[in-house]
Amino acid sequence: MFKKILIANRGEIACRVAATARRLGIRTVAVYSDADAHAAHVAACDEAVHIGPASPRESYLVAARILAAAQATGAQAVHPGYGFLSENEGFAQACADAGIAFIGPPASAIQAMGLKAESKRLMEAAEVPLVPGYHGADQDGALLKREAGRIGYPVLIKASAGGGGKGMRVVTAEAEFDAALASCQREAINSFGDAAVLIERYVQRPRHIEIQVFFDGHGNGVYLFERDCSVQRRHQKVLEEAPAPGMAPERRREMGEAAVAAARAVGYVGAGTVEFICEQDGRFYFMEMNTRLQVEHPVTEAITGLDLVEWQLRVAAGQQLPLQQDELKIRGHAIEARLCAENTDANFLPSTGTLHVLRWPEGALNFRFNADQERFHEPAPLRIDAGVREGDAITPFYDPMIAKIIVWGEDRAQALARMDAALAATRVVGPHTNAAFLRRVVNSNSFAGAELDTGLIERERDALFDAAPLSLELAAAGIVAHELAAEAALQGADPWSRRDGWRLYGASRRVFMLEHQQGGSDRVVLERLHDGGMTLVLGERRIPFTARALGDERHELRLDGRRVELAVHAVGEQVTVFAPEGSASLREVDVLAHAGDGAAEGGRVTAPMPGKVVAYLAQPGDKVSRGQPLAVMEAMKMEHTLTAPSDGVVKALRYAAGEQVGEGEALLDFEAAA
Template sequence: MAQMSIHKLLIANRGEIACRVIRTAQRMGIECVAVYSDADKDAQHVKLADEAWHIGGSAAKDSYLKVDTIINIAKKSGANAVHPGYGFLSENADFCRKCSENNIIFVGPPVSAIEAMGSKSEAKSIMADAGVPLVQGYHGDDQSADLLQQEADKIGYPLLIKATAGGGGKGMRVVESSEQFIESLESCKREAISSFGDDKVLIEKYLTKPRHVEIQVFADSHGNAVHLFERDCSVQRRHQKVIEEAPAPGLSEDTREAMGQVAITAAKAIGYTGAGTVEFLYDEDGSFYFMEMNTRLQVEHPVTEMITGLDLVEWQIVVANGLTLPLSQDQLEINGHAFEARIYAEDPTNDFLPATGKINYMGLPVTNANVRVDSGIVSGDTVSVYYDPMIAKLIVWDSDRNSALARLRGALSDFHVAGLTTNIEFLHQLASNDDFIQADLDTHFLDKHGEELTTSDPSLSDDIIAAATLYVMIKQSSQNTFDEADPYSPWNESSGWRLNEDNHHIVELVFQGQHYLITAHFRNGHFLLELDGKELKVCGELKGNKLQLDLDGHKSTVSLAEQENGLVLFKNARSWEIEIKDNSLVNLDSDSQANLTAPMPGTVIDVLVSKGDSVEEGQALIVMEAMKMEHTIKAHKDTVIAEVLYQVGDLVDEGAELIAFEEE
């Protein structure tokens, strides 16, 4: 029977990857069908597609993970193909099988390949049989805690516990000693069940200074397979990638070719077709070991596109249509260097705690051949508690690594988000770090440099104070009523001139709990600002959302976004959310909330204390799950539990009181 050709494609995903697939498919003349949950009814992928269908509640299990619902919508809409994106159902063999049973093309590998690589332990066995190098470990079916402990003690510490059905850093724990093993195992299994519905784990030796290097492979149904070179993904937090780059710095041509051929061998060993990624641990001595194979497109695929000039989604569709690969291995080559930075709604200064809520403003760097932004979010959209908090992917390219890194720093400085805490400043500091610039990379990079990269000055500098005050004065002047009947009336004068006294205005700014009281004196053509005994001469001009500032002869530009009760200023990848107050200095209440509150919306998955328990400062009290991650909440002082207000399974809002303490 002749291979069907894709004419209408359902994208079984959301956010930036759904938008990214839709753009390529529509360029190829293919109609696109989006699906959406309650939380995503106004999302950008819904607006971008040719049509969109509602599939259920906000939680992924009630919408994007509903196999039968998505299959039925594909049939109703007339879509003869499904692209799964990444995450959700992208590596779900049952979903792939049901697509085939309903004569729907699955834009991805066959069921057999997904099943072979879906279990990390089975994948390792297949790779061992194919002669692919492996790290020492235990991948067996016996999952009893006692046996796993014995195997762990044999392997030695440190070691890694990893959910066999895992991905994206979920269900992974590094264990430093035998005494920590059981506690880490239980936590890992709990997270694995929550994220993947399967708590089976494997154990392997944890290399002390490895790099994470992965090979992009592509195969067609005619027996052809190629690799599209490598990506370095070593910089990670909680086993999730932060910045990726291609090609991997410092890799010799011999090693690149050896890894590429091993990756092709791995793909052919399971009869692979489509796009896939073979991930390796690359050790200091140049040796490398198979880690896992992802049977889907990766989040970081754009860096490969930038250095090869190819559209990998287009290649996926070509292969799914039954055609041969567009290029052979000898036609592929590396051009230049590319980086991808994942921009998240999260707080790097607070253990990367995810943030949720509305994005009041999002300003992007200018995109061109060197700078690309992949996103499913615009100003006014909401980052939901139900999904990964990634806002966008910023991708840059240039002729060499240092030039590309300069592009990255510049583009991060021009990427502005107001309304939520983001990791943009952290990414800029990372891209400016000397060791990162020198490509001294390994998967422990953030463990070594985390403190310096997440440290931020909590006070306002003179130029930011001056910019915020000047903004207030310019806006005030622009709101003065103009008497058109008498254009020469002194009441139209905006210079601040007064007949009998020096005119001035009191501006109060609040930033991170600190109050700044500024007296702004009107002068001819400028303002004189008084602050803590200092005098600052400032003038400038507001053009759109950019304030051109002259502070004591030093000229600079600050970007800004207005929001309720104040504004957010942006400069050099930093942002300052400043409240503007008209009232006199407020006396802050020194009594902070004494009880335990939820740092973000989520679900209670474990309660570790009971009413009447005496607890010590730092003791774990309750475990929440939010943004698909576990968060352990600890006591901030020695105290006694008066009441536990939530139980396992309860949903809690941000700021909700979780545990009440007895009054001292």
């Protein structure tokens, strides 16, 4: 076994690998950029090496710097995690040439599966079922358009070197093809440095099911069952579960054997995932192979009781697979949710900022092993894999995932209930997150009823988007309780120092001005009677009210006879209230502090986050309509289109295509129509 390994990645996967390595007595080396000097993965490892600026192109994607760090620290092996260099055959070969083990497949296997078009040809030879499509090397635009017509719309354009949903577009009609191809190629160049695409028939109501495979260097190969990853937005996974609901044992065996055959065809070694697109009737087609460990591997660990990272380390050290196919069993059901910093109501626009509050549900575990260190002593009902801590920042340089929330149950119903409870108890204050959205998906009719396909989110749109915020009654009561508790903590034992508004006769009145994020404000009055009773006044409503602090920013309230527990966190004037029904963020306005503030500046279209201007779709002097696309930005390797806020005229462009812009910077001047 290795004595020291270098982890060529960041975030939760680097923390995950470090935890398993420590358990096995292996020392670890982290690498970090300018943006990651104090990151969680650096603290999780025994040593750390700086590799460059924040941009991945100048740090995590520079193979020579990673290799130099491994050599300088005496690391015997490199674990690439996922993303960055994990599927780079040149880096894998460079490690081998330097006498350093690459904890992954050989470079030849990565190369064979890395280009989607070439891998399709290999799978066809291995008799693995394929979706009808064009996988040729000729990338002439006119030819691609003719091939799309031959296949029949709708078609899917995919970056040949792509992955993670990037460089992918669905085209429903010939008139849309040219624009979709150009956008797909731009994103493919930015993400993978290769504009080549392939075209496939777009399967209606498809399920996305993938098979976890594992091979050692002695010719042994197994499949560790399937994961259903059908719930996606913008072709990126949102929820994953194992096993796939409704999977018949015979179909599971067929797909598992096809996945093993696909991996064996390229001489695979290590952990990999063969992804299939599936019809509702169970027919399946090879889509691609990810030659690395997947983000969603914890659900497979949960139902098999195995540590897949440990398997990776053992196989890379030359050992045989710990188990054979007939020894692998499924127990229970597991679901993983990807908690991301993004605004779900703004087309999942990534969000940045400091994680002022990051609190997980009580009882969250990572691993509990029995004495032989091979199997979980018992599955953890709740597991959190996070690469950030409270106080860390989500930056525009890397993927916006905050953590993975993984639950296990004896059956799917129990796992669903545990996931709902875990999401309800998760508290994040800072960037926008998809926590509330994830909870709505888990409770949607389609997901709860296992009616799964990649169009689930769009089909359930009315239930998932633009949800009503937490009621003003609960939000206001939480803010008032939080303010009272904060004041009580400051006052002394001296009764004359109490700041509770007590009056010998009559009642005291205190006004709270609360502003909503979406605009508008409410005036909330707290009345205190001389006998200690309290009443909240909201408009015409008078609500009997009591509050008791519970610690950790939690409060027990009674509102008009109803008992409820809330958590409340304040960052400056912004106060976020977490309740069983959901959360709300309001601004508690100090009227005196803001006396004389001017009106907000208007007349501009601004960048919602740091990024690069890709193109302007309107020019100075153009008359535009509300919702008309005005500019395209690229941020976090994804393209985002900014639209006109109203009818009006474009007055001036502030940047040129290709220039970097900061969050809140004006991209163009805009004059609204009278």
